[in-house]
Amino acid sequence: MKLVSLRGLIVIPFVLLAALAGTTIYLFSNVTLSNVSDNVGLHYIREVENRVNDRVTAFMAPLSILAELNRDAITHHPEWLDNLDLLAGRFYEQAIPYPYVTFISLATAADGRYVNSTRAPFGTTSHHVATNYTSRPGQLEAFEYDPIHYVGRRIESEPVYENYDPRTRPFYLDAVRKGDTAWSRITPYYGYQSLGVGLSVPIYDTDRQLLAVMATSVALVALDSYLQSIELVDGAFVFLAEPNGDLIAASSNDPLYTNVDGVVQRVSLVSHQNPILREAAQQLEPGIHRIEVAGERYLYNIRPIELPYGQTWLIGVMIPDAYYQNMLSDFSEGLLVMVAMIFISIALVGSLIARFIGVPIMRLNNAVNADSLRQIGALPNSLSHVREIHSLGQGLKGMASELSDILQNLEQKVAQRTSQLKDENEVLLEQSTTDELTGLYNRRGFNVLSEQALQRAEHDHESFALVLCDIDHFKHVNDSLGHSVGDKALHAVAKVLKGHFRSQDMIARYGGEEFMLVLVGISQQELMERLQNVRQTLSNKPILQEMPITLSFGMTYLASIQDMSLADLIHDVDSKLYQAKNTGRDKIIF
Numbered sequence: 001m002k003l004v005s006l007r008g009l010i011v012i013p014f015v016l017l018a019a020l021a022g023t024t025i026y027l028f029s030n031v032t033l034s035n036v037s038d039n040v041g042l043h044y045i046r047e048v049e050n051r052v053n054d055r056v057t058a059f060m061a062p063l064s065i066l067a068e069l070n071r072d073a074i075t076h077h078p079e080w081l082d083n084l085d086l087l088a089g090r091f092y093e094q095a096i097p098y099p100y101v102t103f104i105s106l107a108t109a110a111d112g113r114y115v116n117s118t119r120a121p122f123g124t125t126s127h128h129v130a131t132n133y134t135s136r137p138g139q140l141e142a143f144e145y146d147p148i149h150y151v152g153r154r155i156e157s158e159p160v161y162e163n164y165d166p167r168t169r170p171f172y173l174d175a176v177r178k179g180d181t182a183w184s185r186i187t188p189y190y191g192y193q194s195l196g197v198g199l200s201v202p203i204y205d206t207d208r209q210l211l212a213v214m215a216t217s218v219a220l221v222a223l224d225s226y227l228q229s230i231e232l233v234d235g236a237f238v239f240l241a242e243p244n245g246d247l248i249a250a251s252s253n254d255p256l257y258t259n260v261d262g263v264v265q266r267v268s269l270v271s272h273q274n275p276i277l278r279e280a281a282q283q284l285e286p287g288i289h290r291i292e293v294a295g296e297r298y299l300y301n302i303r304p305i306e307l308p309y310g311q312t313w314l315i316g317v318m319i320p321d322a323y324y325q326n327m328l329s330d331f332s333e334g335l336l337v338m339v340a341m342i343f344i345s346i347a348l349v350g351s352l353i354a355r356f357i358g359v360p361i362m363r364l365n366n367a368v369n370a371d372s373l374r375q376i377g378a379l380p381n382s383l384s385h386v387r388e389i390h391s392l393g394q395g396l397k398g399m400a401s402e403l404s405d406i407l408q409n410l411e412q413k414v415a416q417r418t419s420q421l422k423d424e425n426e427v428l429l430e431q432s433t434t435d436e437l438t439g440l441y442n443r444r445g446f447n448v449l450s451e452q453a454l455q456r457a458e459h460d461h462e463s464f465a466l467v468l469c470d471i472d473h474f475k476h477v478n479d480s481l482g483h484s485v486g487d488k489a490l491h492a493v494a495k496v497l498k499g500h501f502r503s504q505d506m507i508a509r510y511g512g513e514e515f516m517l518v519l520v521g522i523s524q525q526e527l528m529e530r531l532q533n534v535r536q537t538l539s540n541k542p543i544l545q546e547m548p549i550t551l552s553f554g555m556t557y558l559a560s561i562q563d564m565s566l567a568d569l570i571h572d573v574d575s576k577l578y579q580a581k582n583t584g585r586d587k588i589i590f
């Protein structure tokens with residue numbers, strides 16, 4: 001089973017969570033920002049377009065209003081055509097509210113009479129009327145407006161045109177050709193720095209006979225001034241153009257037409273000196289476009305303006321991406337900081353949780369796994385501020401303290417019990433190696449100690465002697481005096497033997513009435529002396545009054561151990577004892 005550390009379990013998910021949250025917020029916000037920025041750009045474009053659209057629509061409205069107003073009036077009052085002076089006054093007064101309306105004119109179809117209200121494109125200073133019938137037919141002259149007679153004093157400074165037949169003029173021909181209201185081409189006014197456009201209306205009688213053509217025109221310089229007056233963001237453009245790309249007005253202060261040697265040519269977007277407008281000319285379909293010029297990207301929209309009588313103009317607005325990207329860059333930076341803060345906060349919370357939970361639990365874990373109750377006892381009382389962990393720590397400390405006491409008691413008891421067992425073992429060992437009747441070692445005692453004695457002698461280069469002695473005719477003692485007397489005799493013999501040997505010498509009851517002596521580091525002479533003394537004592541101080549007790553001895557003596565096994569030695573003393581028994585008893589054979 002793969003194990004995971006608690007700290008890792010807390011920190012890693014938190015860090016992953018923080019990274020996930022941060023990335024999600026960042027990506028989501030970036031997408032949102034991107035949408036917002038596009039929307040900001042579009043919103044800006046729409047705003048400009050709406051303003052231009054409203055302005056153009058409002059600016060151009062008088063043309064159709066005046067055209068329709070006069071067409072309807074004259075259609076219903078064809079008799080007015082008999083006195084064109086009345087119309088001179090009417091046209092002059094109609095032009096007053098509209099400073100950019102340059103001409104309101106009328107030409108009769110039958111005889112080519114012509115009357116107009118004329119004004120320079122830039123204001124009211126030279127507003128007057130003109131006719132081609134006042135002095136003599138066909139002579140076009142300018143007159144001051146007279147509020148009573150309408151056609152007042154002739155203006156000497158204005159030129160006079162002979163044989164002026166309006167029916168040959170484009171405004172007249174356009175209307176007649178179309179048979180309905182017609183727009184004129186946009187052309188510059190002669191002698192004025194302004195483009196102009198006109199609307200001409202054929203007026204018919206009830207039999208659809210052409211009575212007259214009424215026309216009106218407006219100077220477009222105001223639209224150009226208006227576009228230049230709009231406060232645009234840096235690098236932005238607004239233009240008003242015809243669908244073929246010919247410019248009508250633009251926010252840049254460039255000429256809208258050229259006049260080379262009297263040849264007038266409109267400036268078109270397609271051949272404009274500004275590369276951005278040239279690029280814009282490639283996409284004149286209504287809608288949103290993206291263009292790029294010299295590494296600068298633009299959001300660009302074309303919106304058609306539908307004027308009356310089938311005329312369409314285009315409004316183009318371009319704004320550089322940098323505009324709204326700059327606007328939003330501060331927000332993006334703020335967003336980055338915010339994302340970083342969220343990331344750091346979540347990671348910090350994870351670390352704090354890891355610290356408040358993970359660290360104390362790790363300390364608990366280390367203490368518990370240290371194989372020492374003392375480590376648990378040494379844990380601080382304020383292990384953690386988390387209640388459950390604090391409680392766990394306290395509980396473990398309590399358990400450790402209790403266990404420590406129990407162990408201490410247990411150790412004491414074990415020590416006591418061990419000591420007792422040791423004593424008991426010693427007693428048992430002694431009992432198991434001691435002959436009950438004589439108090440000497442028994443056969444088991446002999447087996448254990450004789451081997452040790454042999455090794456000690458070999459190690460210390462000491463002499464080693466083995467003596468086996470047997471009570472003579474002991475069966476006779478038992479048989480004649482009884483077993484209890486026999487036992488008493490055995491006990492007495494043992495006592496005699498003990499009395500004649502050193503404390504380090506081992507004396508064992510080897511068989512029923514057989515005794516084995518093991519002696520290390522004793523001279524053969526001394527040994528012999530001691531054995532003789534035993535015989536002497538038994539002889540001098542009889543154990544039993546009824547009969548003497550004698551012993552037969554088999555003895556083997558080694559001044560140094562030379563590859564002799566104990567079994568060999570025992571066998572040797574046993575044969576010698578047998579020899580003593582067979583040769584009269586009460587003797588020592590060695």
Ligand SMILES: Nc1nc2c(ncn2[C@@H]2O[C@H](COP(=O)(O)OP(=O)(O)OP(=O)(O)O)[C@@H](O)[C@H]2O)c(=O)[nH]1
Pocket residue numbers: 470471472473474475476478482483484485486487490511512513581585
């Ligand atoms: N009372 C008493 N008799 C014992 C004890 N152990 C052995 N005996 C007796 O010792 C006698 C030994 O007899 P034997 O082996 O014939 O030897 P013996 O009569 O001493 O003859 P030799 O050894 O040849 O001199 C037996 O009668 C045993 O019953 C004991 O613990 N108490």
